[in-house]
Amino acid sequence: MSADSAVKFKVLDACCGTRMMWFDRQHQGAVFGDKRSETITVTDRSHGRENGTRTLHIEPDVLMDFRDIPYPDNTFRLVAFDPPHLERAGPKSWMATKYGKLSDNWREDLRRGFAECFRVLEPEGVLVFKWNETHVKLREVLALTPERPLFGQVSGRGGLTHWLVFMKES
Structure with a gap:
C-alpha cells in the first residue's frame, strides 16, 4: 500500500509493531505504519513454552x-502513537524486539514524532498516546510537546503504562 492510498483511511497507527493493542488487527479504517517489516523468532521460555521460542510478526501496511x-497535513481523524x-x-532482547528501543537521540525523535502525529491529524482529531515509564518518566516525554493531554489512564501490573488522549486544536 502506498502512502497516497491512505486518503480512504481515518486512523493511523504510526508505529504499529505487532499490532498488539488492537482488537481488530485488520481494521479496514486503519493504516498501520512501522519502520520495520520482519518476522523474528526470539528466545522466550515464559508461559511454559516448550521450545523456548516466540515468533513476532511485524507487518505494517506502509x-x-x-x-x-x-501523509499530507490533516489526513487522519485519529492517530495512535506507541513509540x-x-x-x-540487549541486542537479542525479547522486549527490545517486541517494543523497539529508543535511540541515543530519543528526545529529538519523540519531539519530531509528536509534531508529525499532530500535523497529520485533522482539526479536532484525536491522538492516543501510550507510554511505559520503566526507563523514562512520562513527565520527561510530555515536556517534548507543547500539546497537553485531555485525560489519561495508568495501567499495567506496576502502574507504569500510561494511556493519554490529546485533541488537536481546531
Missing part, C-alpha cells in the same frame, strides 16, 4: 518512520 510521516520506550535492552 513502511514509514514516525518522525517523518508520509519505543526502552533505553536499555
